[in-house]
Amino acid sequence: MHHYIPIIKTTSAEIKAFDNLSEEIKLDVLPLFELTKDRAHKKNYPEGRLEKALEKALNAQKSGKMILDLTSHEDLINSEIEELFDNTNGYENWCNFIKNTKITNRIYPTIQIDADQYDESPEDSKKEIISQVKKLEEMCSKLVLRANLGIEPNELITLIGFICEGLSNKKNLLLIIDAEYIKPMTANGYAADISARIKQISDVYKLTDFAVSASSFPKSVMDANYGEDHEGEFYIEEVSLHEKVSTLFSSLNIIYSDYALIHPVRYDIRGGTWVPRVDVPLERKVFYHRYRRDDGGYIVAAQKTIKDIRYLSVGSWGNEQISVASEKRPNGLSPSFWISVRSNIHMTTQALRTRQQ
Known part of the structure; x- marks a missing residue:
């Protein structure tokens, strides 16, 4: 069982950090690789190549399990990534992308959800999500839903319902609740929100596998409540957040997750x-x-x-x-x-x- 999920964009700095972990540590953690456009060889490939981003992730984690996701940050997306978000035929492009890695036994793919389609036609959204889930579950032993706090709790309940209809076994779903950037001294407030969501979801769908993720690392250490010019010290708020949530649910598996001490928004x-x-x-x-x-x-x-x-x-x-x-x-x-x-x-x-x- 994994106890730690670091969220890692396939940018040079983040991949380098993971690639240089010891093999023992790599097998101990479950990295979530957020695929971004590759910025190398910009002259020949101005948009960047997704295959290079995937190659970086697979080379960094050569034998252990991994979660694969797509970035949603506009400055890191290219047309190849946009195509993988396409909901046509049960997110066929994304499912084929996972299949073509040829190592589906080591991959836990995230479930893609088109928010615009859900807003316009919940029934069409339901059909495509269920189709996607069935195809991914045939290939992979675990599927992952990564949900930020911008999703309303009732909407999240509905979407999880769609997913559960497509699953043959609800134990094959891991839900990551992602608070993204959290400021110093805010763990209590986020813990209350996240705990309420976990309780509602576990009560309704009897899900048992969750992860709580966040990053309190600032854009600048000179921001308020962090440090001074020559030196400083501050708390890793996400550790406290996870502990506050996990102590409330002794019967559930609440995994610690973070952004590997990197600010969630690239700049x-x-x-x-x-x-x-x-x-x-x-x-x-x-x-x-x-x-x-x-x-x-x-x-x-x-x-x-x-x-x-x-x-x-x-x-x-x-x-x-x-x-x-x-x-x-x-x-x-x-x-x-x-x-x-x-x-x-x-x-x-x-x-x-x-x-x-």
């Missing part, structure tokens, strides 16, 4: 605005050291990190990169590289933490 860092920073995720907190290039940049930040009494290595690739940088030999000087370092340490830490639960 480009403008040239000259990035201050070199080394982030260190612990089980429940993150601390960082941040120094401008003229003040020593990543090397000084890494040296301060190693000397910090809070620093604890979990033996990950990310920890190795901090050690190397502290010796004045950093392997990367880009924001993307150090995002990978942070995310890699975090996933290792949370895999070890949840393993003990």
Whole structure:
């Protein structure tokens, strides 16, 4: 049984973080790969190639189970992804895409839902969803519904009803309730909303497998309630959120999920605005050291990190990169590289933490 689901977009930084996990940790977690357009070779493929995004995911998780999903972020979508959202013939394009991976025994596909079709014609929506579910269940042992909090509870109940009509066994469904970005000190409010949804769904449909996901990592550590210029510390709110929800449902399987300590919405860092920073995720907190290039940049930040009494290595690739940088030999000087370092340490830490639960 998996205890941790990191949500990972197939962007370079996120894939690098997962790819550098130890094989033991990779088999311990159930990654959800959110397929995005591939940004490499933009000259020849200006839209990006979906096959490259899939290839990245499959290469990163060579033997373990994985969830496959499609991104909904406009700047990461291309025409190939849009075609996979098409509801025609029971989401035939998406079902064929999963089939063509030829490793359906390792894939838990997400169930695609066309919200516009549901709003216009619930009956047509029901027919296409049921058809999709039946086709996916024939190929895969587990299906996944990823639902954010923008879906009204009663609408979610209706959609799950459609899905259950198509399933041969309701135990083959995993529901991920995704709170997306949550601010500091908001876990209680989100926990109340999510718990109410889980109770209603489990009462009506007797579902037993859920995951609760969120990310409290900010767009900028200089945002309110996070940190200061040179250093800072803040709580990983999603850990608290999961604990508050899971303690209410001892008879259900409530899996911990997060965005691998990355802000849920991708954004480009403008040239000259990035201050070199080394982030260190612990089980429940993150601390960082941040120094401008003229003040020593990543090397000084890494040296301060190693000397910090809070620093604890979990033996990950990310920890190795901090050690190397502290010796004045950093392997990367880009924001993307150090995002990978942070995310890699975090996933290792949370895999070890949840393993003990």
